[in-house]
Amino acid sequence: MGVTTIDLAIIAAYLALSVGAGFWVSKLASQSTRSYFLGGNKLPWYALGLSNASGMFDISGTMWMVYLLFVYGMKSIWIPWLWPVFNQIFLMMFLSVWLRRSGVVTGAEWITFRFGQGLGARLSHLVVVVFALVVVLAYLAYGFVGIGKFAATFLPFQLLADPQANANAYGLIIVAITSLYVVKGGLMGVVLTEVLQFFIMTIACIMIGVIAINTVSPEAIAAATPAGWSNPFFGWRLDLDWTGIMPAANQKIAEDGYDLFTFFFLMLLLKGVLQSLAGPAPNYDMQRVLSARTPKEAAWMSGLVNVVLTPRYLLIAGLAVLALVHFMPTLNTMGDDVDFELILPFAMREFVPVGLLGLLIAGLLAAFMSSFAAAVNAAPAYVVNDLYRRYVNPHGEEKLYVRLSILVSALFIVIGTGIGLLVSDLNELIQWLVSALYGGYTAANVLKWVWWRFNGFGYFWGMASGILVALLLLVSDSIGLPDAITSLSAWEFFPILFAITLAASVAGSLTTAPTEREVLHDFYKRTRPWGWWEPVRKSLSEAEGRRIAANPDLARDLVNVVIGICWQSALIAAPMFLVIGNTFGVLTAIVVAGVLSVALKFTWFDKICDYPVDVGAAEAEAWSQTHDEPVGNQSLRKRAEATV
Template identity: 25%
Template sequence: MELSGLDYSLIFGFFAIVLGIGIYVSKTSGKNATEYFLSGRNMPWWILGVSMVATTFSTDTPNFVTDIVRKDGVSSNWMWWAFLITGLLTVFVYAKLWRKSNVATDMEFYELRYGGKPAKFLRWFRAMYLGVVFNIFAMAGVTLAAIKIGSIMLGLQPWETVVYAGLITVIFSAIGGFKGVIYTDFLLFFVAMAGAIGAAYYCVNLPEVGGIEKLITHENVADKLNIFPDFNNKEILITLIIIPLAVQWWSSWFPGAEPGGGGYIAQRMLAAKDENHAIGATFFFNIMHYALRPWPWILVALASLVIFPDIASIQTAFPDIPANKLGHDLAYSAMLTKLPSGLLGLVLASLVAAYMSTISTHLNWGSSYIVNDFYKTTVNKEASEKELVNVGRISTVVLMVLSAFFALKLKNASQLFEIIIMFGAGTGLIFILRWFWWRINAWSEISAMIVSGVISILFKFTVIGEIMFTYKDLDGRTIEGWMPSYAQFPLVVLITTIVWLTVTFMTQPETKETLFNFYKKIQPGGPGWKKTIADAKEANVEIVTDTKPWNVPSGILAMLVAMIFIYSIMFATGYWIYGETTLAISLTVVAFTSGFILIRLWKKIRTTVF
């Protein structure tokens, strides 16, 4: 594919601006570890909210959406749409708690909530487990998408894409720190949105596609349009609706959608000016992430079914693509090759923006774990601020190199999604309850983490899983097991939950001093802390400083109304695109009504809590 001078000027101009921002903020970012990883905790909600959206606007996301839409239709997006519930619970219940904790990372929380050697072990082990191992998995998925885009659109070899895209990203991430990430995210968001919307509009109106009306009636597309799965198909209904909405959202850890908040979302909440800004940032993120952003990707995926109806047609059009990289997710990049000069440069710049935003966030977030929760607590407790910043910069480079190497071994993004979901299965309930139930201890989390990982490995990668669950072999033949394939995830959740609850009641609770200190600082409230409050009164220790009514019930009500609000916007947008006016108008009315109710609830919550 030939790029024009205009295309090159857009791409290189974008690179220059990003590097300029990184260099500009490098001096202040390198002052100390707090500046390097949290920008001094003085960021407003709007820039943090945009940063959250930009971070999750990665190169692998449109590829992933294209992959599942082409195979199973629009309704297959419910496997990640269900995480909206998790996100809104974070907004209205946990955002203020995280900001109030004032920890440097969510891993530091472990030594606030728990005590002794188990808490110290949990802190550094989880930091390395998530900040290094899982973080490398996530970045590898993003880099894999960049490799596929580079192969199809620019004819680059995988190693070339890794070097070109990774080098600039790691430079500005290492020197600019969190402030550099946040400021560039603000630019990256608008570039990425413009590119996604522009690509969707042009692809839908290609002569081969013929516009939106012909697209939605095309024989390759008509059966892929349903927003909800076929309720008569039990397996699809259970897999796409029942399990995600009933089990997955609260039980599974996933980057960017952690139950109770966590990861780089927690990092941004901790960097906010105050609790109100933390809440505002996470709410803005959830609106943009779920309500509006998916549709440009979905439209390109649907249009690709007209031009590239199967993998064979993609292979024919791009014969130089390695066999181990072929998949439906390539169709997104394949469609972008149809774009004209100018728009092509903008879209390529937007994809670069999406890549850089996500990778830079993961690098800074993972590095914060390595520095604050491993190096500072285990290697050198007396390390100076300059030394901590330097370790952060070195670990940033190392994480980039490791993730790039792993990306070269992957085939498609959905592989990674399934692995991460399975490995986090069953741990989510602890992350939700640990703020509100005194009895959970460090051993609860340690046992859940170990059991979830071991069971997932046994089910996913050994003969045990092949015997227990129905699956398809490499030739597409169905191999019958004892249970249907959709039972795998709930079973991991059930086993993990039984084990960690058993361990909780078989081990000693946290000391009264640890529980008193946690409650005094956070003021979580609720019936789960009655015993701790009673123990404090008996010991003549004052731990209740907030006498206002417990706000969690109001927060949950706001969460439910906000869920109706955002889903209504999402579905209304889809039906407006489909031309189903009656449904679109009805859902738009629901969105406005729920939005009005939500504003009233928010005023009540602010009056009660803040």
């Protein structure tokens, strides 16, 4: 069918609107670094929730999930636990509240709040900045790979003869356009455009779902797929045999290593729970939490994300079934060289009508721009706020910091795009990002919540070992690591990586002195996590001359996590069942989601507190003010000021 002049006009109008919105709010963003990075903590929770969901609705991830549904059927609803998708449930139930109580600007600044201002704390502060910047570059490369493949399939001009070079050229052009509003507008520009993008994408998702339901029958889907494709449940093995339908799909399943599906599922669950308990990586997700007006609104924002992402699965299922029924012969002609990541753009090009195609392309461009914008906006927060401002120039003017933030954003766009030019396999990049890089983050960041004796040195050695091993895995073929290691996929290597980083974290903590008592008191009093904090609670009670209550909510929070994961899975499954025509599945998922929503009203929503119940109103109000910094950050800033 192809892109028409009408479609191109819709796309151009959308791009102009996004760039214009970014420039429109640029004056507000340039007032201060807190305005640039956190929107001055004035953005409402529902805007932040829509923005966060929009940032997660990325084009590369959508292409990957369309391929997963195409090949693995309804069993694919479990595979995104690799990220894991249910980390939003942990944030919703308790982690967002714990994080927002700190009042800091970035994840690296939060580390100082937790560990203070000694040598170990400074090392942990620096290593989390390094990790955050590696994550930003990985996300920028990941987004660039997806948008290049997508745009080259649709846009009518052949810029370069080589297909890969042509895709890269389109990727560079779209990155340049996106950079205009991201760099200029800061978080306010990002949130404003992402809310706009969310509504465009939602309309496009619903319309694609309707087209698929009206043009593809359940019988046609059954004829185009192997037995068991429409069943989300599984035995020990995957048991999907594409022989006689599409042999290349069998080869892809073997390459992915998911055939022993029960083992894979249990590993996903273990890995997902540990990574979710670690809390968000220092990227756009944490930035949205820290941007909320109050801890309670931070929890609401994380809960909203799970609901508003539901229409995305109409798009994923709609494009997958259109490709299954109408595009299978074309894919089979590619033989073993079929690129499953191109299913999404091919299905759109062939089956989406004029006008709607332009809107859908605009929506998916919006998805790319959202995730790209979120990553770009995170980079200067760490370089300018956590490095330059703290260690080089603590007394600079706010406008200087904002100008440097713009410069850093531009630099990271260039570097991330350069890395993207070297990457061709989106699935391998996703596997490394979510299993190796985030896997190395897990142990140290679980311990920081639950163990009082864990200190800055432990955090540094745990994180540093994780980053080093993840980078070695990325270049394992080039440096000659043993076959026993290189033969493992990133998710299979996760238990080994977790054990290495856990040992480094514990050893680093027990061989060095504990964190300063004043810092531990301030952290525990504000955050009030559950775990092994009894010595801190007792000494804090003695210091204040009153009983400081422990967090009694461990059991309730864990039960809510189980309820929340089931609730989220039902929200994901319902639109997919709707598109494939499984009426019983749709009704079951809706009933489960409805019943669990009522349960969460009483077990979660009604129980959220901005601050611990034994904290006075005046003290809580003081903590909510941006000038009243945590003890660890006060000490670090005083130290920096004394050296100038």
